[in-house]
Amino acid sequence: MPRFDAIGPLRAATTGWRAKGERVVLVPTMGALHAGHLALVAQAHALGRRVVVSIFVNPTQFGPTEDFSRYPRDVEADLALLAEAGVDAAYLPDVETMYPAGFSTRIEVTGLTEGLCGEYRPGHFAGVATVVAKLVNQVGPDIALFGEKDYQQLRVITRAMRDLDVPVEIRGVPTLREADGLALSSRNRYLTPAERALAPQLHATLSRIAGALAAGEPSAGPVAKGRAELEAAGFSVVQYLSVRDAETLAPVEEVVRPARVLAAAYLGRTRLIDNVPVVPIG
Numbered sequence: 120m121p122r123f124d125a126i127g128p129l130r131a132a133t134t135g136w137r138a139k140g141e142r143v144v145l146v147p148t149m150g151a152l153h154a155g156h157l158a159l160v161a162q163a164h165a166l167g168r169r170v171v172v173s174i175f176v177n178p179t180q181f182g183p184t185e186d187f188s189r190y191p192r193d194v195e196a197d198l199a200l201l202a203e204a205g206v207d208a209a210y211l212p213d214v215e216t217m218y219p220a221g222f223s224t225r226i227e228v229t230g231l232t233e234g235l236c237g238e239y240r241p242g243h244f245a246g247v248a249t250v251v252a253k254l255v256n257q258v259g260p261d262i263a264l265f266g267e268k269d270y271q272q273l274r275v276i277t278r279a280m281r282d283l284d285v286p287v288e289i290r291g292v293p294t295l296r297e298a299d300g301l302a303l304s305s306r307n308r309y310l311t312p313a314e315r316a317l318a319p320q321l322h323a324t325l326s327r328i329a330g331a332l333a334a335g336e337p338s339a340g341p342v343a344k345g346r347a348e349l350e351a352a353g354f355s356v357v358q359y360l361s362v363r364d365a366e367t368l369a370p371v372e373e374v375v376r377p378a379r380v381l382a383a384a385y386l387g388r389t390r391l392i393d394n395v396p397v398v399p400i401g
């Protein structure tokens with residue numbers, strides 16, 4: 120599997136593929152790869168002839184008190200997984216390549232970024248939108264794939280690419296979960312065994328709320344009950360638990376069109392996020 124660290128040779132490869140009419144699909148990641156990332160790679164193979172996976176732990180999307188320096192990094196294991204998955208190119212730029220001296224540009228998406236994670240992670244989505252725009256400009260893919268696991272991120276990136284007329288199709292991929300419902304995440308490895316045992320309650324609670332809403336209940340009751348359940352189960356801080364329109368992320372009182380139940384909560388020092396769809400019945 121070819122590995123690229125510099126923009127020029129990477130662009131030469133992807134430009135050559137596209138000139139032959141081969142569709143290129145990009146899967147951006149921060150490494151510490153798990154089966155959730157590989158589900159995106161599998162979907163990428165289904166959508167295009169050439170699959171490029173980027174690995175870049177993007178410093179600008181981490182807040183000053185967040186886990187940038189201790190974010191898990193295991194490049195050799197990641198490259199072995201990607202080679203086994205038949206990826207056509209791995210792209211591993213370093214921080215100087217992405218943010219050379221004098222770098223001064225930031226993409227701010229308004230509205231969509233103002234609640235949910237945006238409220239607790241100031242600057243996070245500007246970091247994400249900016250790095251994704253750069254990766255897409257560097258790779259030049261026809262399609263870029265993102266997990267529904269990071270649902271607000273998926274909406275923000277879709278909006279940013281559309282607003283800036285970037286010629287790429289952004290697609291979401293459903294969340295891959297452990298058998299007990301916990302969404303796969305690179306951060307799950309921070310959980311102690313006791314926390315790991317509690318963690319599936321997040322998905323269970325979201326699913327219960329989604330069931331009540333799909334059956335026509337207004338959101339306030341199930342959301343208040345769900346929050347109390349999470350706190351009773353041992354989640355130390357529930358940052359948000361909210362029902363939002365699936366596209367605009369506007370708060371939803373009663374589900375009449377596709378919606379999403381989203382949450383962020385801490386188990387000890389580890390922040391978990393998850394979300395599930397709500398499809399109104401009838």
Ligand code: AMP
Binds near residue numbers: 148149269292303
């Ligand atoms: P990350 O390396 O955490 O930035 O994730 C890279 C991509 O993989 C993002 O688009 C994530 O939404 C996606 N992803 C992470 N975990 C999962 C999962 N459990 N299922 C599906 N996609 C995921």
